[in-house]
Amino acid sequence: MLNIRPWKRLRRFIARQPIVGRGGILLYHRVAELAHDPWSIAVTPAEFAAHLAVLQKCAVCLRLESFLTRRAEGTLPRNAVALTFDDGYADNLTAALPLLETYGIPATLFALSGFVGSNQETWWDRLLQAVFDSQDLPSELEISIGGRKMTWKRPVDATDADMRRALHGQLYDAFASVDTPEHEAAFAALMRELSWKPQLRRSHRPLTNDELRELAASPLISIGAHTRSHPYLARVPPGRQQAELAGGKAELEARLDRLIDMFAYPHGSFDATTVRLAREAGYSWGFNSVASIVPHRIDPLRMPRISVEGMSDESFERFLTVHGIRQRRRANG
Numbered sequence: 001m002l003n004i005r006p007w008k009r010l011r012r013f014i015a016r017q018p019i020v021g022r023g024g025i026l027l028y029h030r031v032a033e034l035a036h037d038p039w040s041i042a043v044t045p046a047e048f049a050a051h052l053a054v055l056q057k058c059a060v061c062l063r064l065e066s067f068l069t070r071r072a073e074g075t076l077p078r079n080a081v082a083l084t085f086d087d088g089y090a091d092n093l094t095a096a097l098p099l100l101e102t103y104g105i106p107a108t109l110f111a112l113s114g115f116v117g118s119n120q121e122t123w124w125d126r127l128l129q130a131v132f133d134s135q136d137l138p139s140e141l142e143i144s145i146g147g148r149k150m151t152w153k154r155p156v157d158a159t160d161a162d163m164r165r166a167l168h169g170q171l172y173d174a175f176a177s178v179d180t181p182e183h184e185a186a187f188a189a190l191m192r193e194l195s196w197k198p199q200l201r202r203s204h205r206p207l208t209n210d211e212l213r214e215l216a217a218s219p220l221i222s223i224g225a226h227t228r229s230h231p232y233l234a235r236v237p238p239g240r241q242q243a244e245l246a247g248g249k250a251e252l253e254a255r256l257d258r259l260i261d262m263f264a265y266p267h268g269s270f271d272a273t274t275v276r277l278a279r280e281a282g283y284s285w286g287f288n289s290v291a292s293i294v295p296h297r298i299d300p301l302r303m304p305r306i307s308v309e310g311m312s313d314e315s316f317e318r319f320l321t322v323h324g325i326r327q328r329r330r331a332n333g
């Protein structure tokens, strides 16, 4: 007869364990001061410096590749951290790298290949620019986005700021609901309606290809892919997903002359098909934005990352504790 008592004890023991994984991968985008940042994707240089000082004190900061290797070997410390950046804004080189060098903390950049080296802002920044920098909003707006008509009427008693926020929200949802190749015609229509001309703002520019190579040459920096045009992958057909997954990888490999086998899902959007296609495209590791420490058992193409917003050093320490990276009972760890 099977003695089930030890199993029960083991189950109770496992249930009592507060942490079911170890180490956290942090997700940043920008180190900059922005006038409009509806998704809180920027931390200021002062906040980033404060975060790095906290990490130096409370965590073991590893290159993402070492984090993954030590995890596979079972030697990853509980308070291990790897830093990642998405997209490829120029401030990653001009503002983030000098601070990473000061603290000797490594990071990985997941570069959007159609943005880096281009002379155009990302589609979400162009949308913000169109709505918040155009002079006067029209009383009505009607544009076609991917064949769908979007209409907007200026509300009677809203403040200018509220009105622009509401219009931006509606436009963002409409743009996000169609695939990125549909965006250009919609931007042209929006330019006509708002009498707006897009500019490449210094504050929102991408890395040039030379700057990408300069970052990649730093011993602190490694590079992964992030598609070509930043679509919501799970919302587009498999053929389009495959083109974005393979295209982003091939373009970066050509520019950097090295193998790229790490990938971050734009907008954290993926499903089982995306994961299969990422594997078929040759990626060994995929990173999403599910806010969790890294579980003990996890598909390497479904690695979670914890998004970090701008916050003070005290809030960041609490943030690390809440997410199970910094341990509560240690005096300094």
Ligand SMILES: [Zn+2]
Binding pocket: 086, 087, 226, 230, 266, 267
């Ligand atoms: Zn991104």
